[in-house]
Amino acid sequence: MTSATAIAHPNIALIKYWGKADETLSLPATGSLSMTLDVFPTRTTVTVDDTARDTLQLNGRAATEGELARVTKFLDLVRELAGDTRPAAVVSENTVPTGAGLASSASGFAALATAAAATYGLDLDTRDLSRLARRGSGSASRSIPGGVAIWHAGDDAASFSETVAAPPLAMVIATVDAGEKPISSREAMRRTIATSPFFPAWIPSTAASLELMVAACAAGDVTRIGELTESNALRMHAVIQGSEPPIRYLTAASTRVFDAVAGMRAHGLEAYATADAGPNVVVLTRPEDAAAVAATLTAEAGIAEPVIALPGPGAYLVDGSEALR
Structure with a gap:
């Protein structure tokens, strides 16, 4: 019996990935850039033994057939390699x-890819492991290297993620609804591509924003990083809302958070x-300002327990007994 355990963390995109150029290979229509969080880890153990078929247990319960099918499809790829x-x-x-729009699939498939590769004896570097994780969930590619990471568009060989230099950043997570969203990101992407008249403009616009973001990160320009982050997010949601029938992830509670953030800037914070793709909002700020941002979100937007996150590690192997924090 062979077994391996991995931990990975979710990432929040500053320049968004929305739309696939190739669904089979999970190739993005555009590149993207994200920050991996140091909170909300996923721990996954993969054990190869003499069972008759794959099994999956999620958070202490047996997985649904749909959940198991998605994991089996990914494991089939690992087994083929x-x-x-x-x-x-x-x-x-x-x-x-x-399923709440807080990148659970990113941490989930990054952890699965890391553990499965080790269990089945694949010797993959960070680049190839990110390419593998991408096949399970596109954004999982960015959780493999950790920190601030860029996910390159392109063909199968070229579409991987790597860490880029960036100034100190923090995120404050405002969870307004922890429930599962009614329309999955995969389905919403398909509908957006097929029906939103704004999607064709989204691709060159995002490519341009990504180029500006990489330059801002290299320059250590937190203000420009923040401006590009908020603008790109609102553009993505506009593209999604242009679908037919419309898809609206942001709620009145989400808007209150955006309004509170605008108010912070007006007062010098x-x-x-x-x-x-969900109702929950993440606020980008400087690490030294994160506590003040969290307190303001509670006071102005009614967020009961905002969570402060700093850049987190890439996916890594651990002893199976290590506790999640």
């Missing part, structure tokens, strides 16, 4: 709300809001 047909038992513990 390894030349090993044995099934696996997968046990995963996820501390980020699943530098903060910028972003949101992935």
